[in-house]
Amino acid sequence: ETGVTQTPRHLVMGMTNKKSLKCEQHLGHNAMYWYKQSAKKPLELMFVYNFKEQTENNSVPSRFSPECPNSSHLFLHLHTLQPEDSALYLCASSQDGTSGNEQFFGPGTRLTVL
Amino acid sequence: AQSVTQLDSHVSVSEGTPVLLRCNYSSSYSPSLFWYVQHPNKGLQLLLKYTSAATLVKGINGFEAEFKKSETSFHLTKPSAHMSDAAEYFCVVSVLSGNTPLVFGKGTRLSVIA
Numbered sequence: 174e175t176g177v178t179q180t181p182r183h184l185v186m187g188m189t190n191k192k193s194l195k196c197e198q199h200l201g202h203n204a205m206y207w208y209k210q211s212a213k214k215p216l217e218l219m220f221v222y223n224f225k226e227q228t229e230n231n232s233v234p235s236r237f238s239p240e241c242p243n244s245s246h247l248f249l250h251l252h253t254l255q256p257e258d259s260a261l262y263l264c265a266s267s268q269d270g271t272s273g274n275e276q277f278f279g280p281g282t283r284l285t286v287l
Numbered sequence: 288a289q290s291v292t293q294l295d296s297h298v299s300v301s302e303g304t305p306v307l308l309r310c311n312y313s314s315s316y317s318p319s320l321f322w323y324v325q326h327p328n329k330g331l332q333l334l335l336k337y338t339s340a341a342t343l344v345k346g347i348n349g350f351e352a353e354f355k356k357s358e359t360s361f362h363l364t365k366p367s368a369h370m371s372d373a374a375e376y377f378c379v380v381s382v383l384s385g386n387t388p389l390v391f392g393k394g395t396r397l398s399v400i401a
Binding site: 179215221263279280 | 323393
């Protein structure tokens with residue numbers, strides 16, 4: 174497996190469920206990111222991890238909980254979501270958190286909240 | 288603060304004709320600029336990147352972009368459109384120092400007509 178992988182690719186969940194999204198990068202990078210992509214809206218940065226430390230939390234509701242156990246893995250734990258949280262969730266990685274570094278994206282998880 | 292404006296939400300061209308996707312940026316410092324492409328149900332892929340070297344940047348799949356500081360523009364062009372170019376294109380700005388995350392434009396959807 175190369176690049177950035179995300180599982181699952183599709184997820185349907187009820188508002189009372191708890192689920193997790195997984196991201197893995199095979200590029201030897203030290204920074205990882207979660208983005209939310211909703212229809213008709215710009216890409217929204219949610220969280221940034223640099224060398225396993227969270228460096229950015231872009232006012233994301235607490236029903237989204239990130240976890241970065243090491244530089245290669247990033248999780249997004251979901252609980253008591255709302256229908257408006259339905260979106261494509263993209264994971265990305267870069268060499269480190271320094272500006273100017275391009276980010277490499279995974280294919281995304283399409284989340285539907287019923 | 289950095290910002291980016293993609294001037295067209297949708298561009299439609301005929302196969303074999305030139306492509307022009309327009310992007311203007313605002314940055315207090317020397318910017319890094321990127322173009323990403325997103326095909327349906329896929330993640331974002333880097334097309335090209337400008338980081339204060341040559342102002343004309345060549346990317347993958349025949350795309351190129353020219354950094355024009357006087358016009359604060361970074362338009363994406365391709366001499367001849369191919370059906371496989373139909374996708375969403377994002378102009379992105381960052382700065383060359385610090386930990387400022389990438390700032391994404393709203394995207395331009397390119398349609399290619401046979």
